[in-house]
Amino acid sequence: LLTVYHLNESRSVRILWLLEEIGAPYEIVRFERDATRRAPAELAEVHPLGKAPVIRDGDLVLAESGAIVEYLLERHRGGRLVPRPDTAAWGRYLQWLHFAEGSAMLPLLLDLFLGMGVIPGGKNGLLGGFVKTELARQLDYVEQELGDKHHLLGAFTAADIMLGFPLDLAERQGHLATRPRLLAYVERLRARPAYARAQAAA
Numbered sequence: 001l002l003t004v005y006h007l008n009e010s011r012s013v014r015i016l017w018l019l020e021e022i023g024a025p026y027e028i029v030r031f032e033r034d035a036t037r038r039a040p041a042e043l044a045e046v047h048p049l050g051k052a053p054v055i056r057d058g059d060l061v062l063a064e065s066g067a068i069v070e071y072l073l074e075r076h077r078g079g080r081l082v083p084r085p086d087t088a089a090w091g092r093y094l095q096w097l098h099f100a101e102g103s104a105m106l107p108l109l110l111d112l113f114l115g116m117g118v119i120p121g122g123k124n125g126l127l128g129g130f131v132k133t134e135l136a137r138q139l140d141y142v143e144q145e146l147g148d149k150h151h152l153l154g155a156f157t158a159a160d161i162m163l164g165f166p167l168d169l170a171e172r173q174g175h176l177a178t179r180p181r182l183l184a185y186v187e188r189l190r191a192r193p194a195y196a197r198a199q200a201a202a
């Protein structure tokens with residue numbers, strides 16, 4: 001049975017969401033963040049990086065959300081939630097799948113840390129200015145590419161699961177208040193039954 005090593009309030013909810021969407025069986029091993037919001041040391045016994053998500057499939061232990069999503073879709077459900085490789089949508093799908101962790105998370109995390117005072121300088125400092133510009137640029141781009149579509153590529157794909165996490169964070173940090181289309185998109189994702197099941201399981 002596939003094992004998901006899950007950390008509370010973390011990116012690993014994406015993996016639960018994906019597994020709920022495709023109906024693949026799994027078990028959860030839970031870890032709780034400590035008082036400083038870090039993962040407990042026991043998670044590093046599962047995988048040297050000590051971060052979530054991590055999965056175990058037989059002898060294979062794998063980290064990185066995007067890699068785990070691609071692995072699970074190939075291995076367990078032969079390409080569902082993925083556009084066919086002979087379409088232009090597939091290229092855009094890959095872009096969004098990787099944009100979510102490769103680009104979108106950094107300014108959001110910096111914004112969070114600046115707001116919490118974990119990083120000094122405040123939101124109006126030099127770094128704050130960079131974060132503000134980057135966030136606006138990224139959110140403008142996502143909004144423009146989404147257009148009037150219900151999901152990034154029209155039909156729901158795993159790219160929506162990957163981008164759903166940073167957009168959920170952006171919403172909770174107040175960045176979607178002036179972006180009704182992105183807000184409606186996030187609400188659509190949250191309304192999915194598999195999303196609700198994943199949140200309940202998390």
Ligand SMILES: N[C@@H](CCC(=O)N[C@@H](CS)C(=O)NCC(=O)O)C(=O)O
Pocket residue numbers: 007009010011012037038039040050051052053063064065066101
């Ligand atoms: N790019 C990695 C990021 C993993 C990551 O930073 N996970 C966070 C959870 S949202 C974590 O484990 N943080 C706890 C810690 O670093 O102690 C991925 O997508 O899997």
